[in-house]
Structure formats: C-alpha cells, structure tokens
Amino acid sequence: MTEPAPAAPAASAFRPAVGRIPILDVFPSVDGGRFTAKGYVGEVMPFGATVFREGHDAVGAHLELEAPDGTVIDRPLTRTHSWDDEWRGLAQVTSPGRWRFRIRGYSDDYATWEHNASVKIAAGIDVELMFAIGAQLFHRLSAEEHRPADERTLFAEISAQLGETAGPPAERLGAAYGTRVTDALRARPAESLVTHSDWHPLKVERTLAGAGAWYEFFPRSIGAEQAPDGTWTSGTFRSAESRLPEVAAMGFDVLYLPPIHPIGEAFRKGRNNTLDPQPGDPGSPWAIGGAAGGHDTVHPDLGDQSDFEHFAAEVAANGLELALDFALQASPDHPWVAEHPEWFTTLPDGTIAYAENPPKKYQDIYPINFDNDPEGIRAEALRILEHWIALGVKIFRVDNPHTKPLDFWEWIIHEVNSAHPEVVFLAEAFTRPAPMQGLAKVGFQQSYSYFTWRNTRTEIEEFFTSISQETDAFMRPNLFVNTPDILTEYLQFGGRPAYLIRAVLAATGAPLWGVYSGYELIENVARPGAEENIDNEKYEYKARDYSAAEASGLSIAQEITRLNAIRRAHPALGQLRNLRVHGSDDDAIVVYSKHLDAEFTPDGVADTVLVVVNLDPHSVRETTVHLDLSLLGLPAGSTFGVTDLFTGESYEWSEHDYVRLDAFSRPAHIFHVTRPSEGGAS
Numbered sequence: 001m002t003e004p005a006p007a008a009p010a011a012s013a014f015r016p017a018v019g020r021i022p023i024l025d026v027f028p029s030v031d032g033g034r035f036t037a038k039g040y041v042g043e044v045m046p047f048g049a050t051v052f053r054e055g056h057d058a059v060g061a062h063l064e065l066e067a068p069d070g071t072v073i074d075r076p077l078t079r080t081h082s083w084d085d086e087w088r089g090l091a092q093v094t095s096p097g098r099w100r101f102r103i104r105g106y107s108d109d110y111a112t113w114e115h116n117a118s119v120k121i122a123a124g125i126d127v128e129l130m131f132a133i134g135a136q137l138f139h140r141l142s143a144e145e146h147r148p149a150d151e152r153t154l155f156a157e158i159s160a161q162l163g164e165t166a167g168p169p170a171e172r173l174g175a176a177y178g179t180r181v182t183d184a185l186r187a188r189p190a191e192s193l194v195t196h197s198d199w200h201p202l203k204v205e206r207t208l209a210g211a212g213a214w215y216e217f218f219p220r221s222i223g224a225e226q227a228p229d230g231t232w233t234s235g236t237f238r239s240a241e242s243r244l245p246e247v248a249a250m251g252f253d254v255l256y257l258p259p260i261h262p263i264g265e266a267f268r269k270g271r272n273n274t275l276d277p278q279p280g281d282p283g284s285p286w287a288i289g290g291a292a293g294g295h296d297t298v299h300p301d302l303g304d305q306s307d308f309e310h311f312a313a314e315v316a317a318n319g320l321e322l323a324l325d326f327a328l329q330a331s332p333d334h335p336w337v338a339e340h341p342e343w344f345t346t347l348p349d350g351t352i353a354y355a356e357n358p359p360k361k362y363q364d365i366y367p368i369n370f371d372n373d374p375e376g377i378r379a380e381a382l383r384i385l386e387h388w389i390a391l392g393v394k395i396f397r398v399d400n401p402h403t404k405p406l407d408f409w410e411w412i413i414h415e416v417n418s419a420h421p422e423v424v425f426l427a428e429a430f431t432r433p434a435p436m437q438g439l440a441k442v443g444f445q446q447s448y449s450y451f452t453w454r455n456t457r458t459e460i461e462e463f464f465t466s467i468s469q470e471t472d473a474f475m476r477p478n479l480f481v482n483t484p485d486i487l488t489e490y491l492q493f494g495g496r497p498a499y500l501i502r503a504v505l506a507a508t509g510a511p512l513w514g515v516y517s518g519y520e521l522i523e524n525v526a527r528p529g530a531e532e533n534i535d536n537e538k539y540e541y542k543a544r545d546y547s548a549a550e551a552s553g554l555s556i557a558q559e560i561t562r563l564n565a566i567r568r569a570h571p572a573l574g575q576l577r578n579l580r581v582h583g584s585d586d587d588a589i590v591v592y593s594k595h596l597d598a599e600f601t602p603d604g605v606a607d608t609v610l611v612v613v614n615l616d617p618h619s620v621r622e623t624t625v626h627l628d629l630s631l632l633g634l635p636a637g638s639t640f641g642v643t644d645l646f647t648g649e650s651y652e653w654s655e656h657d658y659v660r661l662d663a664f665s666r667p668a669h670i671f672h673v674t675r676p677s678e679g680g681a682s
C-alpha cells in the first residue's frame, strides 16, 4: 500500500495589510486615525498618501472625497517631488458635517506604455510590438463605460491608427498624444490593479471655527464712571452696547467677554494682583461665584439676564458673534462650595488649596477635583454650557483647559457638538506642546498658541511653518496679539512700531487673530516684575477714551481696521495651510506669502498676498528679498506687479527685489500680487 500524498497546506486566512498597490501614510490623519482630522467650510486642504508599486511600471493616485450629502469629489493627485512616492493634491471642503475620504492607487497603463513606447520606438526596438500594445490599450479604454461617448470614439480612432503599420513610426506614435488625450486621461486615467485605502473621517466645521477676527473687552469697564471721591460705578451690559458699533467698524467678527458672573468676596484680589482689596475693588472676573449665584448667573452689577439677552441681540445686530468665557473653577463663595464640597480637594487640615498655574497663584479661586465625582461634574458642566447655548451663545473661550483632564474635554466637546455642531471652543492653554496639542486633537476648534513669544525671524518662520504645515490637521491657532495676562517685552519696549508689526503678523499669518482692548491705544506699561499691564483691568475698572486717542493720533484703530478689511478682501488670508516662507538677506526682515488658486476663490480669480515685515521696531531696514515664484503661482523668471494694500503703491517685481522698511512710518508691506492680466489693489 502506498502512503497517501501529504495534504497541501491550508491557505492561510491572513490578509496582508497592504493592497495590490500599496497606499501608505494617508493624510490628513491625526495620531494614525485615533482622532478625526479637521477642516472648516471654505478651507482648502492637502490630501495624499505614499503610493508606489513593485518594478518599473507607472502608478497614479486619486483622492475620493465624499461630502455629507454623498457627492464625491474625485481629483488626481500629483507627486510632491519627482524623486519620491508621496502624492498630494488640494481640495476644498464646502459644507459643514461629517466628510470622509480615501485614496485610490492604480497601475497607470497609459503612462507605462507611453514611457516604454517613446523610448523603444525612438531606439528602433520592438517597434511593432509597442504599437500593438498601444492599440490594445486604447481599444480597452474605448470600451470603458464610464467614459463619455466622444472620448470613447477618440480612443477607438487612436487604437485603429496605432494598429496601422504604414507610415513613419514617429508620426504614427503622435496619434497617442495631444491635449484631448492627456486631458481625458488626467480626469479618467487608464487604471488597472485599482486599490483603495480605508475611508478616513474628516470633521468640517463652520467657517468661524477656523477663520475670524476676535476682539476682547470687559463689559464692566465700558461706561464705568469714577466719582470725585474716587469710587467707581460699574459699566453694565446696557452701557457696554455703546462700544459694539466701534468694534464692528474695526472689522472684527467675534466679541469675547471675560467671565460675566458674580464675583466672590472671599480672598478677592485687589488692584495690581494684590491680596488686600480696598473697598469698591471689583475683583477678578475669573473668581466666579458669590451670593448672587454661579456660572449660570450674570453679575448683578452688569444687569440681569434680560440685559444680557439685550446685549447679545445688539452684538448680533452689529454683525458680531458673542463668545463667553468658560472657566471651571470657583470662588470660595460659589454655591458649589457649600452644595458640593466633594468637588474640591479638602486638605488634612480642613482647608481647600487655592488654584495655581505655576508660577501664577490664584488665591481667590478653588480648583475642581475632577476625580471625586466625575459624573456629577460632567453633568453640571454640560448643564452650564447648555444654559448659555440656549441663550444663543455659540462660542466659548475655555480658561486653563490644560489644568483639567483631557478625557473630560473630549467627552464634553463631543456631547455639545453632537447636539450643537456649530458650537466652537477656544482652548486658552499656554502650556507644554503635548497638552496644548492634545486639547486640539480631542476637539477644541481653536487654540491659543506660542505666537506672542515668537519674535525673531527664525522664530516667526518656524512658528508659521509649524502651524500651517505640521499641526494643521488638528490645530487652529488663534493669534492673539495681547491678552489681559500677556504684555510681552517686545510690546513693552517696541512702542507703536511693535504694535503694528505684531498686528500685521497676526492678521496675515493665520486666519484667526485676536486683540484685547487697549492694544489699539498702545497700552504698553507693565506691572514691575510681571508680563502684564500695570493697573490691570482684571482687578479694576478701566475707562478708556478711544475717540480722544484717535483724534490725537495715539491709536492704531485705523490700521487694525485696514488689516481686517484686507483680510476680508483677500480669501488667501482666510486659509491656514497655504503660508509659505521666502528668503531675505536681513535677519530682521521676514517674508511670507499666501496663495489661493483661482478654482478655490469666490470670484474665480487666483489670490496671492505677499507679506514683508521689518521685525526690528527700532530702526529702518533695507535689504533684498528672494522669492520662490512657484509659491506665488507664477512661472520662474517672470516679472509681476505688487500693490501695497496699505498705501496703494505699486511696483514691478521679479525673483529678487529691494525693500526698505522704516519701522516708524511703514514697518511692513502687505502686497497683493497681480498678474499681467489683472488689476491693482483692492
């Protein structure tokens, strides 16, 4: 008896992670897909992947981008560089909601044949074989049902021409070229071995989540009056309404108010962060909670809820959107302290430690211990947000989010956005990169950033490159030029030029920028030993006379107004990811551009803005700048027009250009780049 033949090994169920055509490193992706990449309506985003195949045959790659309504944008990707395999392309997201995308890789049979045929036929090798393969390929394409009828006819004709053996080979080969062929094959390539990546989710939010100009003021200061005996009467929601037309006239989109709730008496802070308040000192608005209530109540000095509602309606009537502060902490007088002592950490001696953000000490507030009653705290935080959302508030600036657990933020932003996708959260987290970026990854729509401390040319270039090209899939920095907590040395000692320079950088460097009131008045005196304004509005009323300052030339409100107008007129400035740095021979002159292709602009005309800034607020600088014209959408070697959007002056520029920027009269150029067929400034 013969032994039975051994059974063939069972086919393994293992499925390779790569498909027939490898598609790796798909982007945009956040932490390998753990978090959802972000976009905002109108944003032009880069999509792509690494796509290659074995051997020498050509590959191609396309983006398939599906909108919430199911329509699919199918766009060809191109190689980032001829020497590597990263494929990339831009697409614009145009409606809010859940989008998704995938990358399609394929063997590009036309490109493979065209390469082989052109080389071999010119060398007289396999000539008829090459024509036969070409005829076969075009015959196959002419039968593909997804192609328009005229294209199929064209391809059938080409197949027949390639199949004819008469005539010089070079002429016969010419049949397979021409604009009609390349256009058709660019839109609908000759694909085989088609492979798809997984679908990747993309969360697209409303435009104001990603682009807008913010202005911050303390309502209690507007209309505040000081009596001859030195005592103050607080401004109110009603008196603060008087400032709204001026904020709107400066071109801002969002009005942000520091906390508007009752302020505690216990451990109240006095002027200039002192611990011995004097009678009448109003206290820090972030010391939330008192006898009148907590986070769902308005400070009685400002009015009542109907006054708030009137104010909110006036904000909207002025074309602004209201942003409120969301600060999860409590004054010792907050109702929570008596009602929920378990939400705080009681020390062995029976006291509760005050909050800190080292080296800063917040003796007037208790931090919440999120681990003592996570469910209760989550429910209360959500209740508060829903309270204000019901009153029409759709934007929250979140105080110190990095001192609260990240999973709390992921949960609450998910809960709020599931019911109210239009709600926007700005993370005020000046902290280490990992927690700052973590907050953005788990859902914060906007983030404060390190911008205020990036002053030199190298720092600015690195910062702008990182926000536009490294963290752009998940983080949208809001470039505040100052805050009640931040008056940098650059601003303290750079005078008016410094204020203009920082405003230009912020307004043009990112689609989100912000100004805390007083900036336009060059308020630049710091409290000794602190990086913030002296006589800080956080601890006292501050009545400012904006009109008098303007009349006497001490205000830069006009320049801020112009900056916001330039932003509105130039859609390229409404984009985050299109900033590119150019060169200059002077370490104090930074040069960058923002370009938007015609297909993505509302009027169908390409928009290119070129910004040249003298970062030295103390002197005149002249130098040569060196431009990469490809980044401006211009052919190498061309000349073109530039029009200064501040002064209206126009120049003819090329790759290398002379600039002179006087910090005291004109520290920056914001140029609109015009092509020969286009007009000048707008």
Ligand SMILES: O=P(O)(O)O[C@H]1O[C@H](CO)[C@@H](O[C@H]2O[C@H](CO)[C@@H](O)[C@H](O)[C@H]2O)[C@H](O)[C@H]1O
Pocket: 269, 273, 284, 285, 286, 287, 288, 327, 329, 357, 360, 361, 362, 363, 364, 365, 399, 400, 428, 429, 430, 484, 485, 538
């Ligand atoms: O800690 P940050 O630098 O991020 O600052 C934010 O949070 C602070 C705490 O809410 C807040 O500080 C202000 O309010 C405190 C509580 O009333 C008070 O003790 C501080 O002196 C005052 O600066 C800060 O304004 C806010 O931006």
